[in-house]
Amino acid sequence: MRVALFTLSCLLASQPLMAQNSQEDVDAKAARLEAQMTDAERIGLLSGIMPISFPGFEVKVPEGVPATAGYVPGIARLNIPPQLSTDASLGIANPAQLRKGDVATAMPSGLLLASSFDPALAERIGATVGAEARAKGFNILLGGGMNLARDPRNGRNFEYLGEDPLLAGTLVGHAIRGTQSQGVVSTIKHFALNGQETLRHTADSVIGESAMRESELLGFQIGIEIGRPGAVMCAYNLVNGDKACGNDYLLNHVLKDEWNYKGWVMSDWGAVDDVSYIKSGLDQQMGYQLDKQHWFGQPLADLMAKGDIPKSRISDAVRRILRSLFTVGIAAPYNPQPIDYKAHAQVALDAARGGIVLLKNDGILPLAAKARTILVVGGNADFGVLSGGGSSQVTPSRGAPRIIEQGDGPMALFSRQLYMPGSPLKALSEALPDAKIRFQNGYSPEVAAAYAAKADLVIVFATKWEGEGMDSGSLTLPQGQDRLITALAEANPNLVVVLETGNPVTMPWLDKAKAVVQAWYPGQEGGQAIADVLTGKVNPSGRLPITYPASIDQYPRVALPGLGLPDRTPVKVAYDEGADVGYRGFAKAGKTPLFAFGHGLSYTRFYHGPLSARAGASVRLRFTVRNGGDRAGADVPQLYLVDRNGEKLQRLVGFQKVVLVPGESRTLTLDVDNRLLADWKDGGWSIAGGRYSFVLSESAAKFGKSVIVRVPAKTWKE
Numbered sequence: 001m002r003v004a005l006f007t008l009s010c011l012l013a014s015q016p017l018m019a020q021n022s023q024e025d026v027d028a029k030a031a032r033l034e035a036q037m038t039d040a041e042r043i044g045l046l047s048g049i050m051p052i053s054f055p056g057f058e059v060k061v062p063e064g065v066p067a068t069a070g071y072v073p074g075i076a077r078l079n080i081p082p083q084l085s086t087d088a089s090l091g092i093a094n095p096a097q098l099r100k101g102d103v104a105t106a107m108p109s110g111l112l113l114a115s116s117f118d119p120a121l122a123e124r125i126g127a128t129v130g131a132e133a134r135a136k137g138f139n140i141l142l143g144g145g146m147n148l149a150r151d152p153r154n155g156r157n158f159e160y161l162g163e164d165p166l167l168a169g170t171l172v173g174h175a176i177r178g179t180q181s182q183g184v185v186s187t188i189k190h191f192a193l194n195g196q197e198t199l200r201h202t203a204d205s206v207i208g209e210s211a212m213r214e215s216e217l218l219g220f221q222i223g224i225e226i227g228r229p230g231a232v233m234c235a236y237n238l239v240n241g242d243k244a245c246g247n248d249y250l251l252n253h254v255l256k257d258e259w260n261y262k263g264w265v266m267s268d269w270g271a272v273d274d275v276s277y278i279k280s281g282l283d284q285q286m287g288y289q290l291d292k293q294h295w296f297g298q299p300l301a302d303l304m305a306k307g308d309i310p311k312s313r314i315s316d317a318v319r320r321i322l323r324s325l326f327t328v329g330i331a332a333p334y335n336p337q338p339i340d341y342k343a344h345a346q347v348a349l350d351a352a353r354g355g356i357v358l359l360k361n362d363g364i365l366p367l368a369a370k371a372r373t374i375l376v377v378g379g380n381a382d383f384g385v386l387s388g389g390g391s392s393q394v395t396p397s398r399g400a401p402r403i404i405e406q407g408d409g410p411m412a413l414f415s416r417q418l419y420m421p422g423s424p425l426k427a428l429s430e431a432l433p434d435a436k437i438r439f440q441n442g443y444s445p446e447v448a449a450a451y452a453a454k455a456d457l458v459i460v461f462a463t464k465w466e467g468e469g470m471d472s473g474s475l476t477l478p479q480g481q482d483r484l485i486t487a488l489a490e491a492n493p494n495l496v497v498v499l500e501t502g503n504p505v506t507m508p509w510l511d512k513a514k515a516v517v518q519a520w521y522p523g524q525e526g527g528q529a530i531a532d533v534l535t536g537k538v539n540p541s542g543r544l545p546i547t548y549p550a551s552i553d554q555y556p557r558v559a560l561p562g563l564g565l566p567d568r569t570p571v572k573v574a575y576d577e578g579a580d581v582g583y584r585g586f587a588k589a590g591k592t593p594l595f596a597f598g599h600g601l602s603y604t605r606f607y608h609g610p611l612s613a614r615a616g617a618s619v620r621l622r623f624t625v626r627n628g629g630d631r632a633g634a635d636v637p638q639l640y641l642v643d644r645n646g647e648k649l650q651r652l653v654g655f656q657k658v659v660l661v662p663g664e665s666r667t668l669t670l671d672v673d674n675r676l677l678a679d680w681k682d683g684g685w686s687i688a689g690g691r692y693s694f695v696l697s698e699s700a701a702k703f704g705k706s707v708i709v710r711v712p713a714k715t716w717k718e
Contacts, residue, residue, distance in 0.1 A: 030322035033078050034315055039304065041075050042318050046278075047296040048072035048083065050269055050287040052095060059289040067098035069142055069269070069391070070286050074333075080322070081139065081333045085286070089143035089159060089175065090523070091394035092132050104132055105344040106387065106394035106420055108523035109502060110145060112355035114161040114545035115520065115600070117636040118657045119174040121354055126178025126186070128347045133184045135337040139330050141179050142391075144188035144229055146172040147195060148216050148581050149546045153472040153560055155197040158388040158502030158521055162545025163582030163597065164652050165219035166676060172219075173226025183329040185230035188223050190268060192216050192250055194235040195573060198471045199562040201271075202570045204238035211578030212239075213680035221259060222673075230263045230324030234282065236271045242280075245271045251281025258718035264320035275299040278309055283317035341397040345525055352529035354634075357518040357542035358601040364457070364494060364514040366536025366603060367432065371457045374435050376425050377488060378442030378481070379461025379500060384419045385519070385526040386500045390468025396420050396524035414469045420524045424461065424498070427531035445484040449491040457494040459534070460485055466502030471560055475506045475552055485509045498530060504548040507594065518542070539603045541634035541657070543699070547582045548595035556585065583700040587650035596701035598638050598652075604629030604662070608637055611696040613709035619672040621653075621707075623696050627660035634659045639670060641677065642706060643693035650700060651676050677711065689713030 024032075034042070051061040051071040065071050070085030087093035092104035107113075107125055116122075126143070133141050145156070149163040161168035172188060179186040193205035193216055223229075232255060235244040244250060245267045255261045267277075269287025275295040277285075285296035293299065303309040358365070367374075379386070383402050387393060391414070395401065399421035406415040429437050440448045442460070452458045462481045466472060476482065489495045489512035496515045499505065500522070510516065517540075519530050532538040552558055562571035577585045583597035609624030621639055639654035654670040677692065678685040692711045695703040 026323050026326040027319075029326055030319040033080065033322060034318045036078060037075065037318070039301065042314050043297065043301045043304070044073060044075070045318050045321055046283065046300065046314070047285040047288050047294060048085070049289055052098065057289045066137070067095055068138065069093070069095070070140070079332070081330060083140055083325075084138045085140040085142055086133055086136070086138040087142050088392040089129065089145055090392045091129055092136055092138070093391060093393060094395045097395055102136070103395050103397040105129075105341060105348050106396040106524035107348050108352045108355060108526065109158040109388055109521035110160050111158050111162065111502065111545060112520035112522060112542070113351060114167060114171055115355040115357050115518075115542035116351070116657065117167065117543050117545075117655050118354055119170055121351060122171040123174040123178035124347055125351055126175035127181055128178075128344050130179035130182035130184040130186070132339055132344065133179075134182050134334050135339045137334045137336045138184065139325070139334055140185045140231070141187070142189070142233065143179060143186050144172050144176050144223065144227070145190070146188065146219055146223055147190055147193070148219055150195040150575060150577070150581055151471075151555065151557060151560070152475060152504045152546065152549065152552070154195060154503070155466045155471045156390065156468050157546070158466050159392050163547065164545070165215055165222065166652050166673070167545055167655065169219040169222025170226065172223040176223065176227025176229045180227070180230065180328045185324050185328055185330070186227065187231045187233040187266065188220060188227065188229040189233035190235035190244070191220060191232050191255070192235060192244060193239050193575070194237050194244070195575070196471055196560065197469055198560055199565060199567070199569055199571050200236045200469070202238070202568050203562060204241060204570065204572045205575060206240060206572050207575040208578060210680040211575070214579035215581050217254065218675060224259065224261060230328060231266050232261065232263065233266050233268055234271065236268055243271070243273060243277075245282050246274060246277035246280045248280040256281060262320065263324045264317065272296070275303060278313060278317070283320055345398065348523045349525035349529055352522040352526045353532060353538045355520065355542045356522065356529060356533050356540055357544055358533070358540040359516040359518050359595055359599070360510070360513065361601050362514045364496060365534060367457070367534055369434070372435055373455045374428070374432070374437045375440060375452050375455040375458045376428065376437060377440045377448050377452070377458060377460040378484065379463045379498070380419050381424045381461040382439045382441075383423055384421045385424065385522050385530070386463045386465060387418045387420055387521050387523075388466050388502045389416055389418070390414045392468070393418055398422055398524050414467055417465050420526065422524055422527035424527040424530045427528045428459075428534065431531050431535045431537065442484050445480070445487040448484060449487040452488045452491040455492060457496070458488050458492045459496045459498060460488055461498045461500060464501040464503070464505055471563065472503060473560070473563065475504060475549070477505050482508055486512065489513060496534070504546060506551060510594070518544070536603060539631050539633040540600065541602065541636065543598050543600035543636045544595055545597070547586055547593045547597045547700075550592070550594045554586070554591050554593065584650050587700065593701070596699045598636070598697065598699035599701070600636070602633045602635070604631040604633040606633070606635040606660075608696050608704055611694065611704065611707045613694055613707045615709045615711050618674050619677065619692065619694070619709060619711060620669060621672065621694060622667065622669045624665055624667045625658055625660065626665040627662055630662050632659070632661045637668070638697045638699065640695050640697055640700065640703070641692060642695050642703070643691075644677070645688060645690035652700075653677070653694065674714065684715055684717040687711060687714040
């Protein structure tokens with residue numbers, strides 16, 4: 001019997017979706033159905049549970065509802081389906097494996113995707129994850145994480161997309177577009193300035209309006225414009241004194257009024273402290289059993305009945321939800337379908353290959369055939385690759401993971417270290433059949449060094465686990481791995497270091513290593529992708545989306561605000577760097593990082609032709625890229641604004657990933673978003689007329705010649 005597989009290709013072939021084929025406008029349909037509801041039905045759509053009951057947070061789960069992130073009942077008499085939410089951007093999560101036997105394609109981390117600088121890849125990943133969500137019966141994906149990396153110790157940086165608003169906003173927008181093309185609503189999150197996990201419920205992000213507009217809010221704005229997400233998830237933290245989910249400035253003034261956002265605002269799970277948040281722009285309380293009270297249940301109904309909350313506000317919230325569901329084509333519950341995991345694994349492999357970054361190479365890579373004996377050390381490389389912890393963790397489709405349990409209580413799930421099966425050691429052995437490859441776990445540096453001294457070459461895998469709900473105390477590799485790497489380097493100068501981390505790390509051994517590869521958390525196909533890069537089957541093309549500091553002393557906050565204080569202790573996090581996040585701040589202060597934003601090496605050589613600029617409605621930049629080496633490869637030319645009427649600054653204003661065969665050239669033309677040239681002043685954007693200098697660069701620290709163009713003055717409101 002022939003079985004029809006639910007694949008990404010068949011879904012894409014079915015476009016446009018039913019909502020786009022419908023003759024009835026989605027706004028009219030939402031208004032028509034909302035008008036037929038009872039008040040109880042309206043209120044019922046404005047909150048949902050996490051359909052998992054655990055000690056201290058018990059909840060009655062309706063029969064037939066799977067263990068997942070969120071559930072909101074539908075209205076059967078009006079054919080409004082239930083809302084079934086699932087985590088997250090990196091694949092479909094199965095919390096604590098409560099859905100027995102249910103697996104999913106585990107994609108690489110957000111930082112690895114960001115390292116690809118590839119919007120098309122982001123959209124492909126988003127579509128694949130969206131397809132699996134739909135095939136499992138879910139219609140809302142809690143994806144779209146893009147908080148800017150203001151601190152390299154943030155435990156959730158691995159989920160996000162780096163430190164630059166143009167890069168993060170562009171990639172998250174394309175990922176959302178991919179997800180929603182599959183008939184699944186995607187969120188964008190966490191709005192806004194969720195810059196650390198330490199005391200995330202009570203940390204107050206303090207920042208000026210202009211700085212916020214020119215950095216994090218600009219990233220969200222770009223992402224919303226490109227992806228048009230059905231929902232915005234507000235954050236746990238406070239912003240300038242008000243909780244993000246009850247922040248009138250963010251939710252009403254900026255998001256709904258100025259940006260004219262048509263979707264709905266949902267809370268993060270356990271982020272609602274009061275029913276008044278409905279007035280501040282919050283439309284839906286999710287995971288309400290994690291809050292002190294079911295605020296958007298009876299308390300909201302009582303206030304509406306008394307007239308303290310206008311019925312029109314309730315209607316508006318309901319219509320926003322319905323509009324988003326109808327826009328992507330959700331008209332009925334999705335029935336589970338088979339999934340082509342083999343095809344989706346190829347997407348995960350392509351993603352991992354596209355984002356691995358070659359940080360250093362003294363000619364030792366790609367691995368030469370003459371290396372007859374190779375020692376592989378550490379990192380559980382005999383089993384697989386590390387993943388990040390928390391709600392984004394995925395149970396991989398390629399086999400049972402190795403799980404190291406840590407802690408207990410409700411947060412124990414977030415504290416698990418999970419290794420994806422797919423051994424880099426095995427993949428290397430298959431790729432180099434004539435080499436003798438041995439493995440040492442690295443527990444004893446002395447033993448590993450003794451074996452290293454007898455090998456032609458040593459590859460050490462260094463790992464650092466990061467996870468939701470906690471930050472890293474430092475940038476140091478944990479558990480004595482720096483000592484291990486140093487011992488290996490002293491025993492054998494032919495040392496390659498592969499990093500599986502969720503953030504930058506310091507490298508006291510850098511001058512002793514011949515090569516360093518940043519593999520991030522590379523997903524379920526990461527072991528194969530790492531081997532492909534090391535052996536040269538794949539030419540590395542990743543570029544750093546986050547600055548690697550020489551030490552934490554180069555960052556604005558050396559001490560992590562609130563670290564070690566009791567849970568829920570109020571703490572102010574002053575973002576005094578303003579809009580100068582990451583490389584922008586390094587440039588302004590004249591600091592030299594260990595590795596710059598945008599840095600990444602290749603096995604071939606690329607040459608950039610002259611840069612030309614023309615100012616019109618926007619600045620248009622034009623240049624040529626040529627592959628002057630003997631291997632096909634992908635380059636990521638980057639364009640920066642570096643001078644504005646004598647003011648020294650640094651802003652990424654354009655980038656493009658381009659694949660070239662040896663000898664091939666390509667001319668590229670990019671138009672600069674005017675907001676990247678402007679400042680936020682007096683409630684709007686303002687470009688000061690005058691001389692603007694741009695450079696074509698390999699990274700934020702390696703510039704070509706500048707070109708100057710005269711830009712006319714311009715001001716505008718949102």
